[in-house]
Every structure is written in C-alpha cells, then in structure tokens.
Amino acid sequence: MSWYDSVTEPARRPTRPTRSTYVPPYLRTNNNTMNTNINPYGSQPDFSSGHRFTPSGRTGPNRGRGSGRGRGRSWGQNRYFNDSNGPANSDPFDISEKFDELEVVEDGYVGEGINFDAYEDIPVETSGLDIPPAVNTFAEIDLGKALNENIRRCKYVKPTPIQRHAIPIAMAGRDLMACAQTGSGKTAAFCFPIISGIMRNPKSMPVWGQGGGGVAYPLALILSPTRELSCQIHDEAKKFSYQTGVKLVVAYGGAPISQQLRNLEKGVDILVATPGRLVDMIERERVSLRMIKYLALDEADRMLDMGFEPQIRRIVEQMEMPRPGPRQTMLFSATFPTEIQRLASDFLSNYIFLAVGRVGSSTDLIAQRVEYVQEMDKRKFLMNLLHAQSAKGAYGKHALTLVFVETKRGADALERWLCMNGFPATAIHGDKVQMERERALKAFKSGVTPLLVATDVAARGLDIPHVSHVINFDLPKDIDDYVHRIGRTGRAGKSGLATAFFSEKNMPIAKSLAELMQEAKQEVPPWLTQYAESSSTYGSGGRGRRYGGGKFGGRDYRNNSQYNSGEDYSYTPYADSYAGADSYAEATSSAFPYDASQDSANYAGGGVDSNAVGSRGYDFGHEARTSSSSPPTLRSPSSCRPPHQRNNAVQLSSLTGIGTTPTSSVLWAGFSTPMPKFCVDLFCFCDQSLPIKPLMREKWGRTQH
Ligand SMILES: Nc1ncnc2c1ncn2[C@@H]1O[C@H](COP(=O)(O)OP(=O)(O)OP(=O)(O)O)[C@@H](O)[C@H]1O
Numbered sequence: 002m003s004w005y006d007s008v009t010e011p012a013r014r015p016t017r018p019t020r021s022t023y024v025p026p027y028l029r030t031n032n033n034t035m036n037t038n039i040n041p042y043g044s045q046p047d048f049s050s051g052h053r054f055t056p057s058g059r060t061g062p063n064r065g066r067g068s069g070r071g072r073g074r075s076w077g078q079n080r081y082f083n084d085s086n087g088p089a090n091s092d093p094f095d096i097s098e099k100f101d102e103l104e105v106v107e108d109g110y111v112g113e114g115i116n117f118d119a120y121e122d123i124p125v126e127t128s129g130l131d132i133p134p135a136v137n138t139f140a141e142i143d144l145g146k147a148l149n150e151n152i153r154r155c156k157y158v159k160p161t162p163i164q165r166h167a168i169p170i171a172m173a174g175r176d177l178m179a180c181a182q183t184g185s186g187k188t189a190a191f192c193f194p195i196i197s198g199i200m201r202n203p204k205s206m207p208v209w210g211q212g213g214g215g216v217a218y219p220l221a222l223i224l225s226p227t228r229e230l231s232c233q234i235h236d237e238a239k240k241f242s243y244q245t246g247v248k249l250v251v252a253y254g255g256a257p258i259s260q261q262l263r264n265l266e267k268g269v270d271i272l273v274a275t276p277g278r279l280v281d282m283i284e285r286e287r288v289s290l291r292m293i294k295y296l297a298l299d300e301a302d303r304m305l306d307m308g309f310e311p312q313i314r315r316i317v318e319q320m321e322m323p324r325p326g327p328r329q330t331m332l333f334s335a336t337f338p339t340e341i342q343r344l345a346s347d348f349l350s351n352y353i354f355l356a357v358g359r360v361g362s363s364t365d366l367i368a369q370r371v372e373y374v375q376e377m378d379k380r381k382f383l384m385n386l387l388h389a390q391s392a393k394g395a396y397g398k399h400a401l402t403l404v405f406v407e408t409k410r411g412a413d414a415l416e417r418w419l420c421m422n423g424f425p426a427t428a429i430h431g432d433k434v435q436m437e438r439e440r441a442l443k444a445f446k447s448g449v450t451p452l453l454v455a456t457d458v459a460a461r462g463l464d465i466p467h468v469s470h471v472i473n474f475d476l477p478k479d480i481d482d483y484v485h486r487i488g489r490t491g492r493a494g495k496s497g498l499a500t501a502f503f504s505e506k507n508m509p510i511a512k513s514l515a516e517l518m519q520e521a522k523q524e525v526p527p528w529l530t531q532y533a534e535s536s537s538t539y540g541s542g543g544r545g546r547r548y549g550g551g552k553f554g555g556r557d558y559r560n561n562s563q564y565n566s567g568e569d570y571s572y573t574p575y576a577d578s579y580a581g582a583d584s585y586a587e588a589t590s591s592a593f594p595y596d597a598s599q600d601s602a603n604y605a606g607g608g609v610d611s612n613a614v615g616s617r618g619y620d621f622g623h624e625a626r627t628s629s630s631s632p633p634t635l636r637s638p639s640s641c642r643p644p645h646q647r648n649n650a651v652q653l654s655s656l657t658g659i660g661t662t663p664t665s666s667v668l669w670a671g672f673s674t675p676m677p678k679f680c681v682d683l684f685c686f687c688d689q690s691l692p693i694k695p696l697m698r699e700k701w702g703r704t705q706h
Pocket residue numbers: 111112114115156157158159160161164181182183184185186187188189334335461462463464488489492493
C-alpha cells in the first residue's frame with residue numbers, strides 16, 4: 002500500500018454511516034412546518050456535490066449518494082430567510098461594516114507548509130534539571146530513516162517551536178510537561194519520539210498473549226478526552242509511522258468494541274484511546290498496560306480535571322502500568338492551570354516543564370472580536386454576521402465557520418434554526434450517537450455543511466483545515482475553554498477570526514477575557530474593560546482563579562516560592578491559585594441569581610467519552626458526612642439537582658478557609674429547605690471548577706469513600 006493510500010484509508014472505524022449524506026433533524030421528521038420559500042442555495046440550486054438541501058426542504062435527487070467531497074458554497078447569497086423580524090437589510094443590527102476590517106486571507110491547505118514567521122518571537126520557558134538543548138531541524142535529531150521520510154512526505158520542512166524543544170527532551174527519555182499554543186504542532190511533538198523509540202527498541206514480548214482471546218500489550222498509550230480527537234491523533238500517527246513497522250490501534254467509546262478488539266489482535270505498539278473505552282478493554286482483560294514504556298496525555302489539563310481525573314488516576318496508578326521512571330510520561334496542552342500541574346506531577350518523575358508561548362494564552366494569529374449581544378438578540382446577530390461574512394466573500398470559498406454554544410439542546414436548536422433560515426449547518430455534541438457525530442464532522446470538514454454548531458465536545462484538539470471563523474455564540478464559563486475553542490482557527494501559522502457574543506450572563510469571565518485579549522494584542526472594547534473592572538471588584542471567574550490572580554506566563558508551579566522554600570506547599574498553592582475564588586462566590590450572590598436553566602449547561606461536554614464522568618463541576622451527594630475523617634461522596638453533574646430540591650445539609654467545616662465563601666465560612670454538601678442564599682452562590686461556585694477534589698485529597702487522602 003502506498004503512503005497516500007495508507008494515510009487516506011479510513012481509520013478502521015467499525016461504524017460507517019449507512020447514509021452517505023447527513024440529514025439534519027428538521028428534515029428527518031415531518032417538515033410540513035417548513036417555509037417553502039426557504040432556498041439555502043439561492044436561486045440556482047447546485048446539486049453537484051450531492052448536497053441534501055433543496056428548496057422544498059426535502060432531500061434532493063442525490064439523496065443518499067452524496068460524495069461528501071464537495072466543497073461548501075457560500076451560503077445565504079440569496080437571502081430568503083424565515084425570520085419574523087424581516088429581512089437582513091432592514092435589520093437594526095447591521096454589522097456588515099465591521100467586516101471591512103476583518104479580512105482574513107485564505108491560506109493554502111494545512112500540510113502545504115507552515116508560516117514559521119508567525120512563531121519567530123515566541124517566548125520559551127523551560128525548567129527542570131539537565132535540559133537537553135533545542136534543535137533547529139529534524140535532521141539534528143536521530144529519528145530514524147523511515148520516520149524522517151514520512152516527515153518529508155507530510156511536508157514538515159522544519160520543526161515548530163514546540164517540536165524544536167520537546168522532541169529532544171522526549172528523545173532523551175525525559176518526562177515532560179509541555180504547554181504550547183493551539184495549532185502549534187503538539188501532536189507530532191509527542192508522536193515522533195514515541196514512534197522513533199519503538200522503532201529503535203521493538204517489543205520483546207509477543208504482541209498477543211497466550212490462549213484464545215488473548216491480551217494485547219501495547220508499548221505506548223496515548224490518551225485523549227474525545228473520540229474525535231483520538232481518531233485524529235491515530236490518523237496523524239499512522240502517517241508518521243508508515244513503513245516503520247510500528248502498529249497503531251485506536252479505541253474509543255460509542256462504537257462497537259468487537260471491531261476494535263479485532264484490530265488489537267492484529268498487533269499493537271501504540272494504542273490511542275479515550276479513557277472509558279480503555280478501562281473497558283482492560284477490565285475485559287483484552288489489554289494489559291504492563292509493557293507500557295511511553296504514556297502521552299493530550300489535552301492533559303482536561304484529562305486531569307475533575308471530570309476525568311479519577312479514571313486517569315485509575316489507569317495510570319492501578320492498572321499494572323509501570324511506574325514513572327521505567328515509564329516515560331509526556332503531558333501536553335495549550336493550558337495548564339497550577340492546580341492541574343500539581344496533580345499531574347504525581348505521574349511524572351524528574352520532569353522538565355516546557356512552555357512555548359504563554360501558558361493559557363491564545364495565539365496572536367487569531368483576530369479576536371467581542372460583541373455585546375443580549376441573549377434574545379443572539380440569533381439575529383449571528384444571522385447578520387453570517388450574511389455580512391458571505392457578502393464580503395471573507396475567507397474564500399472553502400471557509401468553514403464553527404459556532405460554539407453552551408448546551409446540547411441549544412446546539413440542536415441552533416442547527417435547526419440555521420438550516421431553516423438557509424444556512425447549511427450541522428451540529429455535534431455529546432448526546433448524538435457516534436455515527437451522527439462522525440457524519441456531522443465529515444460534512445463540516447468536506448464543506449458540505451460549512452457551518453458546525455458545537456458544544457465543548459469540539460473545543461479541544463480538532464485540527465480542521467479551513468476553519469476561518471470561530472463564533473462563541475455562548476461564551477464558556479472558563480477562560481481556558483475559550484482559549485481552546487478559538488484555537489480551532491488560526492492554526493499552523495495561519496490566520497483566523499474569533500467572534501464572541503458577550504451578554505450580562507458572561508460577566509464572570511469579563512476580566513479574564515479582557516486580560517487574554519490584551520495579552521494577545523487585541524482591541525478590547527471599552528465596555529468590556531468596564532465590565533472587567535466591575536467584575537474584578539468581586540474577583541474573576543476565569544483565569545484569575547485558575548492561574549493565581551490573573552498572572553500570565555509560562556509558570557512551572559515548582560518555581561513557586563513556597564515550593565522552593567520547602568514549605569508545605571500542599572495547601573498554599575491552592576490558596577494562591579484560587580485567590581479570587583472566594584470573592585467570586587460572594588459576587589455571584591448579588592449579581593448572578595441561580596438560573597435553573599443552566600443546570601445542564603456546563604455539561605455539554607459530558608458526552609466526550611461514554612464512560613467519562615462528564616464535564617467540570619461536581620455536586621455533593623446526600624451521603625456527605627460531617628466527620629472530618631471521611632470524605633463526602635462527589636456526584637457527577639448529571640445527578641446535580643437544583644438547590645431548592647436538596648436536603649441533608651452537611652457542613653464541611655474542616656475545609657473552612659480554603660475556597661469557601663467569606664460570608665459563610667463553611668462549605669455545604671447538601672442543602673436543607675429552604676436553602677440559604679449563600680448555598681445558591683456556592684452551587685454556582687462549584688460549577689466554576691471549585692477545586693474540591695484536590696482539597697479533599699489533602700484533607701482525607703482520597704476523594705471518595
Ligand atoms: N513541523 C510542521 N510543519 C508543518 N506543519 C506542521 C508541523 N507540525 C505540525 N504541523 C501541522 O500543524 C497543524 C496543527 O498541529 P496539531 O494539531 O498537532 O496542533 P496542536 O498544537 O496539537 O493543537 P491543539 O492545541 O489545538 O490540540 C496540523 O495540521 C499539523 O499537520
């Protein structure tokens with residue numbers, strides 16, 4: 002098989018869409034309610050790409066036979082839109098002028114070269130002992146002939162900054178915690194050393210254990226938080242390992258396990274997996290981690306946050322995985338909050354911390370705009386933005402737009418609304434079955450539906466060429482999530498645009514957003530500065546909490562003065578990192594009354610992996626104890642009930658002073674009825690990634706009974 006065939010071969014995914022074209026929800030059912038004036042194509046529909054939109058709203062003549070290869074067309078050229086407020090040109094929110102300044106040149110395809118000038122002045126920080134020097138070319142590193150040949154085939158002419166520093170460190174066998182901006186080539190930075198290492202020291206154990214239904218013994222494990230990202234890493238790594246003899250398998254939830262097990266039977270050196278499916282395979286005794294020599298966690302901060310951490314800890318510490326030292330561990334992300342660094346250090350030995358660019362900052366390649374939009378006006382505003390974009394011909398004909406929303410329901414609703422108004426859109430979120438998710442992504446990537454509405458399930462890692470515009474229709478609660486979301490554009494040295502709709506609801510993120518934009522040399526609107534100032538009176542809900550009072554920069558948490566002075570740093574870094582937390586909770590009491598409609602909001606990412614606990618945020622269970630000798634049970638967000646329905650008030654007074662509200666000085670695990678107001682605040686506060694688990698671990702040495 003040629004390299005090209007090899008890399009274009011589907012990633013042995015067991016499930017294939019039975020229909021070759023994606024049908025949005027409103028077309029799947031009765032579409033009598035559709036306005037027959039809707040014509041997403043304009044006056045001359047073009048079915049050449051197998052597109053399923055028709056003027057009547059039914060699937061077209063090519064139904065089921067679309068190639069999926071057609072490039073998307075500009076939408077809304079003929080603006081029939083079904084909106085009670087009237088057509089776009091009589092619109093009170095005419096923003097087309099703004100697009101004069103938003104020209105983003107369409108670059109060549111990713112892989113045809115990278116604009117390295119964009120990375121010239123990037124600050125690099127390394128810390129740790131005996132740091133191997135960086136290289137300037139791939140030739141300076143002995144990666145092996147076959148791998149070098151594949152790098153050439155990928156048209157990687159020279160290493161990106163993260164690769165220049167990280168590859169020599171990893172090749173020297175060192176553990177690594179690496180942080181670099183989105184789209185800067187982290188995948189290759191961990192894949193190359195792993196593939197090269199396996200090429201040099203192939204496995205001495207049999208691939209497949211004795212007996213039928215044997216056990217696979219991979220040498221390397223790459224974990225990532227979402228199914229789509231695991232598939233993408235697998236596809237990338239497969240290109241790099243062509244004709245090297247290194248075997249790859251991908252395992253992820255939502256697809257039949259049988260096919261993935263069969264793939265394992267053919268032999269595996271590198272297993273790319275989501276945590277849930279991996280645990281399943283280990284429990285079935287079909288995979289053993291005993292031989293693991295390389296462990297890489299992509300999006301490591303996400304993997305170690307409160308949703309995934311127990312599962313990761315179980316995999317790394319309780320499932321026969323060799324300990325740090327014999328095992329080389331590499332953690333990569335674009336964001337690395339201090340408290341997550343500390344958790345991560347449990348998995349590392351004598352590691353090097355590497356920050357290329359500023360930790361948690363966005364790349365300067367992304368032009369960031371923030372617009373003040375009332376909740377009720379958002380759709381209208383979006384429509385005008387899309388029309389203006391289309392009218393200006395911004396970004397060229399292949400341009401794709403990714404729209405982030407907060408909830409799964411919101412994603413479906415917006416997809417439906419966009420489609421009904423003539424915009425070819427599809428949606429991806431955790432409630433869709435895997436087949437639908439793959440189909441949506443494929444339709445988006447190919448340009449058949451150049452608009453993708455997504456929850457945070459698509460926020461991290463996905464490398465989709467031609468995403469020229471990311472719209473935060475709903476801003477996330479956490480600034481790190483914003484960084485990852487906008488990072489779907491402006492990748493590999495190319496420019497991109499990110500537009501955020503800001504409403505009163507987003508006040509907690511105002512300060513960190515303004516700081517982030519300022520840092521990325523973006524224009525901060527005066528009204529946002531004002532919001533930031535007033536929200537900082539209370540404390541910030543975003544970076545201020547996670548990075549220690551809004552400090553930016555590539556900080557190795559080991560360089561904290563407490564760490565160096567030999568103090569017991571187990572408490573102080575948290576107190577430091579979460580300096581703004583108390584005041585934030587306090588602020589919420591007056592400014593942000595609890596909104597039950599938000600209950601599911603934070604958990605849009607819950608479908609990231611079928612067995613993962615969910616997104617950030619925990620509720621305390623009813624079993625919570627008053628005793629300081631045993632920890633309360635943490636509940637996943639899905640079991641979180643509105644505060645007024647809770648009972649069993651429990652006071653965790655032992656946690657007093659650490660991340661608690663100054664007004665209450667206690668942390669409540671459940672609430673009596675009627676619930677005191679500060680408990681509402683705390684509930685919101687917990688939603689904002691309160692570091693309950695680390696605190697509990699310190700207090701009780703564990704987080705669950
Ligand atoms: N040395 C290189 N030369 C040219 N292109 C490269 C090089 N390294 C990586 N790329 C390309 O850059 C793009 C972004 O890489 P990658 O997806 O690894 O970024 P990332 O840093 O992991 O991003 P994220 O933080 O969003 O996960 C990919 O399309 C990849 O093929």
